[in-house]
Amino acid sequence: xxxxxxxxxxxxxxxxxxxxxxxxxxxxxxxxxxxxxxxxxxxxxxxxxxxxxxxxxxxxxxxxxxxxxxxxxxxxxxxxxxxxxxxxxxxxxxxxxxxxxxxxxxxxxxxxxxxxxxxxxxxxxxxxxxxxxxxxxxxxxxxxxxxxxxxxxxxxxxxxxxxxxxxxxxxxxxxxxxxxxxxxxxxxxxxxxxxxxxxxxxxxxxxxxxxxxxxxxxxxxxxxxxxxxxxxxxxxxxxxxxxxxxxxxxxxxxxxxxxxxxxxxxxxxxxxxxxxxxxxxxxxxxxxxxxxxxxxxxxxxxxxxxxxxxxxxxxxxxxxxxxxxxxxxxxxx
Numbered sequence: 001x002x003x004x005x006x007x008x009x010x011x012x013x014x015x016x017x018x019x020x021x022x023x024x025x026x027x028x029x030x031x032x033x034x035x036x037x038x039x040x041x042x043x044x045x046x047x048x049x050x051x052x053x054x055x056x057x058x059x060x061x062x063x064x065x066x067x068x069x070x071x072x073x074x075x076x077x078x079x080x081x082x083x084x085x086x087x088x089x090x091x092x093x094x095x096x097x098x099x100x101x102x103x104x105x106x107x108x109x110x111x112x113x114x115x116x117x118x119x120x121x122x123x124x125x126x127x128x129x130x131x132x133x134x135x136x137x138x139x140x141x142x143x144x145x146x147x148x149x150x151x152x153x154x155x156x157x158x159x160x161x162x163x164x165x166x167x168x169x170x171x172x173x174x175x176x177x178x179x180x181x182x183x184x185x186x187x188x189x190x191x192x193x194x195x196x197x198x199x200x201x202x203x204x205x206x207x208x209x210x211x212x213x214x215x216x217x218x219x220x221x222x223x224x225x226x227x228x229x230x231x232x233x234x235x236x237x238x239x240x241x242x243x244x245x246x247x248x249x250x251x252x253x254x255x256x257x258x259x260x261x262x263x264x265x266x267x268x269x270x271x272x273x274x275x276x277x278x279x280x281x282x283x284x285x286x287x288x289x290x291x292x293x294x295x296x297x298x299x300x301x302x303x304x305x306x307x308x309x310x311x312x313x314x315x316x317x318x319x320x321x322x323x324x325x326x327x328x329x330x331x332x333x
Contacts, residue, residue, distance in 0.1 A: 006149050013104040015039035021055035024109035026169040027158035040069040098144045111150040117190045133208040141249050227322035228285040267309050277309040286315040306330050
């Protein structure tokens with residue numbers, strides 16, 4: 001069921017599978033087994049459902065059966081913004097494991113339905129071709145690759161695989177709650193359309209991926225510690241796409257309002273976590289520091305002479321290597 005180019009990225013690598021015991025990750029678990037791919041699994045228990053204890057037990061049992069490591073994280077209670085908070089908890093956990101155990105790839109079980117739901121949601125709030133293309137099968141992160149091996153398969157195909165082989169899986173009842181926006185899109189729009197036009201939707205995503213590659217030039221983002229920069233491409237869409245890509249790797253999803261601000265303003269504070277400065281020659285992204293601290297007179301004068309954005313200066317004052325790089329970039333203009 002997996003394409004050869006996907007399998008080639010997984011063989012002879014250290015792979016970590018984000019596992020939940022649901023339809024998608026259970027199918028991916030056994031598809032990987034059938035293809036001889038070595039991997040470990042990681043599961044997060046948010047402690048909200050009684051069934052989650054059974055899911056963790058299931059994860060431990062199949063890990064033991066197939067002689068692989070099962071990493072478990074018991075999350076603290078989430079008080080607000082459950083979906084975004086849960087996502088951050090998951091990826092913080094996964095990335096800690098990746099760093100500690102030197103995994104090459106993080107595998108998630110996102111499938112065609114997930115991609116189609118995302119596309120419909122983006123379309124309805126306003127998006128271009130690049131945003132509509134949505135998820136990619138492979139994304140390069142700081143020190144690992146995020147790979148979605150099932151992105152070309154529909155959930156119906158995964159269910160058929162599981163049921164044919166009598167494989168155990170769990171159904172999360174919270175996925176039926178249509179008060180959650182994504183669930184509403186899934187049940188009312190995405191699933192009925194996939195049932196009726198599956199092959200056409202698959203082809204459309206192939207075309208979108210091809211168009212996306214042609215629309216945007218590739219921009220190389222350089223990093224120094226927590227500081228990132230790249231040359232201004234003079235193509236605003238390409239610049240914002242690259243900013244978005246970098247911030248996603250830092251677990252921040254740009255809102256529609258933040259995108260509009262990036263279109264119209266040179267300097268934008270993103271989520272009170274990042275400062276993005278766009279000038280005529282370069283784009284700079286750094287952690288946003290709001291605390292006031294004294295900077296030396298000499299440093300301030302250098303920044304004024306170089307015309308460095310004031311909101312960026314505090315971070316550069318604390319990161320000498322990043323400041324030297326900015327000076328070098330401006331001196332070569």
